[in-house]
Amino acid sequence: MAPLRLVWMWLLVAGTQEPAGVKDGDMRLADGGSANEGRVEIYYSGQWGTVCENMWDLTDASVVCRALGFRNATEALGGAAFGPGHGPIMLDEVRCTGTEPSLANCSSLGWMRSNCRHDEDASVICTNETRGVYTLDLSGELPAALEQIFESQKGCDLFIRVKVREEDELAICAHKLILSTNPEAHGLWKEPGSRVTMEVDAECVPTVKDFIRYLYSRRIDVSLSSVKCLHKLASAYQAEQLQSYCGHLFAILIPQDPSFRTPLELYAYALATRDPVLEEICVQFLAWNFGALTQAEAWLSVPPGLLQDLLSRTELVVPSELVLLRAVDEWSRERSTSHKEVEGLVEKVRFPMMPPRDLFSLQFNLSLYWSHEALLQKKILQALEFHTVPFELLAQYWGLNLTEDAYQPRLYTSPTWSESVMSSSYNPYRSFQTPQHPSFLFQASSVSWSLVYLPTLQSCWNYGFSCSSDDPPLLALSKSSYSSPTIGYENRALLHCEGSFVADVIDFKGWKALIPSALGTNSSRSTSLFPCPAGLFSRFQVVIRPFYLTNSTGMD
Structure with a gap:
């Protein structure tokens, strides 16, 4: 049995290894008729995926072409011009300046944060001319080498004293030349000289070395126990990228406190540190x-x-x-x-x-x-x-603009305006009625709705919906009765986590709302803003939001 167990262990390890020589941010062209054209695919976290066409232009396409050895791009194509891809959509709303080595270095919504489908995959056609330059790139080894220099604590010309309430707690030596190459380190070493003093809270002393090491290697492992201290250090010493990264990680911490003390404390902390990312995360959670x-x-x-x-x-x-x-x-x-x-x-x-x-x-x-x-x-x-008063008269005589906030419904969860379905329910179908509109003028008429949770492609077929393979899991919402042509609907779905908090709010595009991954485990989907520890949403609640279609300020 021992040899068999070893074989299984070898297969498990081998199956999780990245392809030889492939690293995050590497790109390739797929399904083109020649080597210089095809669907853009980029590698991340152990798999290849595609890029959405949103904001895709010739500058972005040229970054791909030059990275693959061609001089430039001649066309930037959308609409899955070389056929739809498979797997996750890795990047969306890519915006490059043209000098980046990979799309991974361009501005975007972030890895795997997209609501696009594969019929929106981006493609390129590159010039047939190659640059005549071939690159051996071993720069991936540089962060580890820089970390080794820091850990050696030798050959230093900058000496850092870490103090807590005027008491020395730690002494670290560093290298000016290395730190001067990293903009994240400029807030630490502001004045000429060979000595720096860092004032930190006692609880953050153990993370100081991790912070300085990050300024060398530009990479860091952040745990839930270290995130607040690293955020404090990044805020105090203007390491803006680390500050922003830690700010997003607070989205994991905030829902864990049902008393709401944590988001309120972090909101005050965000104001004190002038961190708009963390501030918005706190306010968003409290609003939902x-x-x-x-x-x-x-x-x-x-x-x-x-x-x-x-x-x-x-x-x-x-x-x-x-x-x-x-x-x-x-x-x-x-x-x-x-x-x-x-x-x-x-x-x-x-x-x-x-x-x-x-x-x-x-x-x-x-x-x-x-x-x-x-x-x-x-x-x-x-x-x-x-x-x-009919809205036409309000507009005509009062010049009332019914698109103002006062006339727009919020996300009302009372039975008057909402209906829920459990993710584990044997019957995922619900029919319900709502008023046509909040105005008392419509009190005598109602609208009938049908809601169904569709976790698989088979469930789409069972309920008569036409879904693509990328759609499930999703919610389907349809209106099955007449409503006034002057009224439109901007409906939303609340995604509840374990019945304790709203983890995300999604909108309907037409009749469907695609459900994001609850914990980031589904690599082909975007992830909810606040992850569910259980890995799935417990309940989906649809909220009906009517509004007048006509902007009254423009009416006669």
Whole structure:
């Protein structure tokens, strides 16, 4: 049995090895009629994939051609000109300057972050002339060599003292010439001289050497235990690429705290370190989980500036606008907020999205009503006009622009506007009804919808949908009854993780919404912004969002 076990182990190891000589960022042309043309494919993380045609141009194509030994590109083609590829779509919205050695070095959405399909694969036709230059590239060995120089702690001409509260904790020596070649290191070594002092928190001392080593090799392994300290060091010493990278990793940490303390603390930290990436990640999570936030103890500790930002967002997940207003009422009452701050928040509430019954009840069950009576009466009147006057007249006589935020529904999760299906459900089909529109003018009419979760190509066929092999898993949503031609719909699907938080929000393109990977394990799909530890979404919730099709400001 031992030899057999060794054979299996050898096969397992051999099966996971990268092809000899192939590394991330290498490119090739596939399915062309000659060596100088074909579909662009790029290698990453052990496999080949394609590039989406979005923003694909001759500059991008020339980067591919020159990397493959040709002088330039003559054509940059989209629409899978040489046939659709297979596997993941590696890059989307590629924007090159023309000097990069690979598309991997160009600006893009990032590896495997794309909603494209293979019928949108990019292709090139290169000139037949080759450059006559052949390159031996051993630069991949350089990071390890630079790390060895750092680890040797010999031949140094820069001495770094690491201090915690004025106490020396660590001494490191470095090399000016190597650090001077890396823009990420310029914030560490600002002044001429041979000595640098780093002031750090005690908890971050163990990560300082990792940070300096990164400035040598430009690569680093980041764990969940080290990410915050590395982010602090990168922020303090202007290592912007490392700062941004760590900022994105916080998306893994934030959902792990159901009390919402972690995202609120990280939001304050992002403001203090002026990190817009981390700030947006925190605000996005809180917006998608706003309904749960208002029920948490941490709700009353939400700072006014953050609450203003949240209430400004259309993609705010909450049962209804009335629930939102009551939460703001509680927040302002418990915090003893100033009159001006409360008015600023009330201005962000979308009163037209409340039905007349709820608007009438505000004077009886809203504590801030009488202290802000004039403003609330103005908002209620605005909402009642929306509910009772046809939008053509509102546009004609008031010049009302119904595309303004106040007239756009948020992501309302009450049964009035949403329906859910479980990913593990035996019956993934749901039929439901919603009002045609939030306006009371449409109270007597409803719209029928059909929702189905399609995890496989076979399930598409079973339910009569025409899907390509790249589509599943997906959600299918269809409208099965008449609705007014003046009304359109921008529907969304909320992807719930283990029933505890919303991990992502996706839109419908036509009748379908492609579901991203919950944990990045499906290499052919983009990954949800906030990954699910279980590796799958537990529930899909569709939210119906009607809007008037006509921009009233342009009407006669």
